[in-house]
Amino acid sequence: PDLVVVDDGTATMEFVAQLARGERLVRWHRKGGRPGPRDLLFAPVSSLARRRLTPSERRTVEVFSSMPIDETPIGVRVSANDFSWTRARFGPPRLTKGADLVGTSLVETGVVDPDRYLQAVRTLAKAHGATRYFAHRRESVEKLHRLAAETGLEIVRPDLPLELIARRGPIGRTILSFPSTVVHTLPLALAGTEVRVAVCDIDPAWLTENASPRAQGFLSGVTGTARDVHRLSSVASA
Numbered sequence: 001p002d003l004v005v006v007d008d009g010t011a012t013m014e015f016v017a018q019l020a021r022g023e024r025l026v027r028w029h030r031k032g033g034r035p036g037p038r039d040l041l042f043a044p045v046s047s048l049a050r051r052r053l054t055p056s057e058r059r060t061v062e063v064f065s066s067m068p069i070d071e072t073p074i075g076v077r078v079s080a081n082d083f084s085w086t087r088a089r090f091g092p093p094r095l096t097k098g099a100d101l102v103g104t105s106l107v108e109t110g111v112v113d114p115d116r117y118l119q120a121v122r123t124l125a126k127a128h129g130a131t132r133y134f135a136h137r138r139e140s141v142e143k144l145h146r147l148a149a150e151t152g153l154e155i156v157r158p159d160l161p162l163e164l165i166a167r168r169g170p171i172g173r174t175i176l177s178f179p180s181t182v183v184h185t186l187p188l189a190l191a192g193t194e195v196r197v198a199v200c201d202i203d204p205a206w207l208t209e210n211a212s213p214r215a216q217g218f219l220s221g222v223t224g225t226a227r228d229v230h231r232l233s234s235v236a237s238a
Contacts, residue, residue, distance in 0.1 A: 003052065004062045008081060009181050010222055012067045015053070020073040025050055066185050068225040083188040086167055092193050093169025099130040100172035101153065102162065104180050105138035106202070111215050114143065116206040122151045124176050124200060124232075132156050132172070134165070136180075163189040174198055176232075179222040187228035198230040199223050 005012075015025055025046045055061040055075030063069065066081040101124060106112040124130065133153040135144055148155050158165050162182055166175065167189050174196045177183050183199045190197070202219045223231070 001059045002062070003059060004064060005053065006064045006081075008066045008185050010067065010218075012063065012065045013069060013222075016063060016069050016073075016076065016078075017071045019050065019053055019076070020071045066188055067181070068184070081188075083163065083185065083191075086163060086189050087191065090164060090167040091169060093167055093171045093190075093195075095173050095194060096131075096170050097129075098132075098172050099125075099128040099174035099176055100132045100134060101125060101130045102134050102175060102177040102180065102182050103136045103139050103144075104178045105136045106178065107143060108138050108140060110208055111211045112202065112206045113208050116203075118143075118147060118150060120178075120200070120203075120206065121147060121153070125151055125153055128174055128176055128198075130172070130174075130176060134158055134162055162186070166190055166195070171195060176200065178202060179219040183223065183226040183229050187226070191228075196230055197228070198232050199226060200232040 018025055024043075053061060055073065060077070061075065062077045062079060063072075064079045064081055066083065069078050072078055101121065103121075104112075107114045107117050121133070125133075131154060133144075133147060133151075134156050135158075144155050147153060163185050165171070166186060171190075173194060175182075175186060175190075175198070177186075177197065177199050179199060179202060183197060186195075186197045201223055202216070204216055207215060223229075
């Protein structure tokens with residue numbers, strides 16, 4: 001009867017807050033408003049998930065996560081994942097002289113313009129001496145080919161979670177990222193090392209016309225709630 005939710009993604013921040021407010025479960029990059037065919041198809045699944053995730057007299061719900069969760073429903077217990085097992089099992093990593101850049105699927109979800117994203121990656125890589133680009137699992141092959149050709153970065157498709165890759169090493173002394181889960185998890189996994197995690201904010205000018213009205217606020221929240229990261233102002237992408 002007891003339920004434990006294990007998740008270290010930004011979705012955790014969303015669904016717990018949505019449960020607390022009694023809202024339907026919907027990802028932040030969805031536009032919202034009048035439900036479309038996909039929303040109607042997903043509605044029964046969302047409704048079932050909401051019922052299963054809501055605590056009751058017969059069922060307790062625990063959320064085990066490294067993500068910051070401020071708003072929780074009554075009866076939901078939050079346990080912090082501090083990556084202590086990962087630190088004890090792997091590393092410390094050997095550090096390289098350069099920087100590594102972590103990719104994002106914001107282009108694939110229709111939030112960020114692809115040309116703006118490519119220019120931002122190119123500018124970041126040049127400014128910080130990045131040599132490798134760790135691709136997000138949802139990034140398209142076409143986009144990654146273009147990134148490799150136009151930036152000179154080595155594209156790496158991780159076969160393990162990036163937290164384990166980084167902890168095992170070798171890894172750059174600086175890890176660059178846009179707002180994403182890793183700005184919360186990597187500082188925990190790499191605690192006690194000399195690795196600096198730096199996050200670059202998303203410039204509102206990079207957003208597509210189809211981006212959700214929630215996009216800028218949500219992405220800023222992901223960055224603003226991250227601990228032990230170095231904040232970079234958004235780079236120019238003319």
